[in-house]
Amino acid sequence: MTATADMKALRSSACVVGVDESDEIGNLPGKSQLTLHLEAVTNAVRDAGLKVSDVDGIFTAGQHSPALLGEALGITPRYVDGTTVGGCSFIIMVGHAVAALHHGLCDVAVISHGESGRSGVGVSPRRDTSLTGQFEAPFGFGGAPTLFGMITTRHMHEYGTTLEHWAQVAVSTRQWAMLNPKALRREPITVADVLGSRPVVYPFNLLNICLVTDAGGAVVLTRADRAKDCAKKPVYVRGVGEGTEHVMVTQMKDLTFSEATRLAGEKAFRMAGVGQNDFDHIMLYDAFTSGPPIMLESLGIAKRGEGVHFFAEGRSTPGGRLPINTNGGGLSYTHSGMYGIFPIIEATRQLRGECGQRQVPSVNLSLVNGMGGMLSAAGTLVLSTERGR
Amino acid sequence: MEIDRPLPSPITPETKPFWDGLREQKLLLPKCKACGHVFFYPRAVCPRCSARDIGWIQASGRGTLHAFEIAYQVFNKAWKIKPPYVLAMVELAEGPRMMSNLVNVEPDPKAIKCDMPVQVVFAKLTDEITLPLFEPAQ
Secondary structure, three states: OOHHHHHHHHOOOEEEEEEEEOOOOEOOOOOOHHHHHHHHHHHHHHHOOOOHHHOOEEEEOOOOOHHHHHHHHOOOOOEEEOOOOOOOHHHHHHHHHHHHHHOOOOOEEEEEEEEEOOOOOOOOOOOOOHHHHHHOHHHOOOOOHHHHHHHHHHHHHHHOOOHHHHHHHHHHHHHHHOOOOOOOOOOOOOHHHHHHOOEEEEOEEHHHEOOOOEEEEEEEEEEHHHHOOOOOOOEEEEEEEEEEOOOOHHHOOOOOOOHHHHHHHHHHHHHHOOOOOOOOEEEEOOOEOOHHHHHHHHOOOOOOOOHHHHHOOOOOOOOOOOOEOOOOHHHHHOOOOOOOHHHHHHHHHHHHOOOHHHOOOOOOEEEEEEEEOOOOEEEEEEEEOOOOO | OOOOOOOOOOOOOOOHHHHHHHHOOOOEEEEEOOOOOEOOOOOOOOOOOOOOOEEEEEOOOEEEEEEEEEEOOOOOOOOOOOOOEEEEEEEEOOOOEEEEEEOOOOOOOOOOOOOOEEEEEEEEOOOOOEEEEEEEOO
16 A cells, blocks of 8 residues: 555544634733643633543644643643644644544544743743754844745745735735734735835845734544534545655755645645645745745645735635635734644634634635745645545 | 854854864865765765765855845844844855855845855954855955
């Protein structure tokens, strides 16, 4: 049996049955990041119509281990996963959870994120690694904007993409945030506003860069046969894929293309039995305005250099042909640091039809794609209301 | 002289020859003795052929500006140089890329182009540490 055949056996074998954020998201100096985890888990389990004591698989990335979450929740899990490859870790964990559920290693899996990214409550100090400390910090690098900008200026050089193109991504995403009561930034913006916002590190102004917030989020999965007994309409995990290419951005083979994303997408589409152009709703990890277009190119949805055109008025925007980042994204809704749990939550809500003003009509097939680090790692999901054949 | 930027830390046994070379104004790069691959950063195994036998060569100090950014604020508490300053990813003539700063240039996107030729300048920070910075090639 080939690896591909194995993946196909997992198609729609498990469902997302519960999703939610922490009680509040945004600027929360009164809550530790452990509390953000615990609120998110209890909320998502309730959304599924389950009890915390039903959970026997714990998946989490970041500073708190799955063992700590089990302890804090008062449960002793049969299965744990702490894969930490950046903000897409939670997306990758959906695939890991599907495999574990399929093989009976656990029955109810919770993927949890909690991060006090803005207020730093209950957070351990970050330190440079040996590699960043030697080969980046002495030149003034520090934090993602000083690294993702390299990918962005190279893309501009090779494809003629412009600051106006990137700005349109922020504008499209903000239009969705204006329809999401949970979004932090809801005032309208224009391309000129983005270009006129405070320069941080060329090519990025402030409005090209994600928010920095405090937030938790959690996703509950169970096998498809059990999902029918849960509170909400099950969302089938039709396809999953993951990949990693590099950590240090100097090591990326081609700065304008994410090999990790290509790998993750190809695996997820093949497992799901769908083409890259079959989606009617897309969630892309948007830490920077240049990320989503490059992801579309790396996934094969857009031609090289043409991803930015998907964000034009009438395409990705509300009422457009291919809605993208309908929660308002990391750019305008929330971005606690490891954003990857939130696109899964939004895709699930869109597929369930729970999104109120921002609901996309008749969503059947949703794509979730996230990055870890600087397009270093990637996770892709194909989610659907239907099991598929 | 006051040190105006973070010192490389922590230096490991595998990277020490690189920093030792810079002290003598030599830009050294690891080279696989089995397959000839020149790579950076230094590590114990060749990332092309997995051989463990790694030597060092002296680089020409020439390359191109593969990508760049202009920092308008400080991103590290130990950084004392006033913005704006240019963050650079240099592709060395020998192949590998490294992060650095582009100096002796106007920190303006109109004055800086990807693929422009650059050459190394050695910036002595302390008796122990010299950094490889780059400037537009003559």
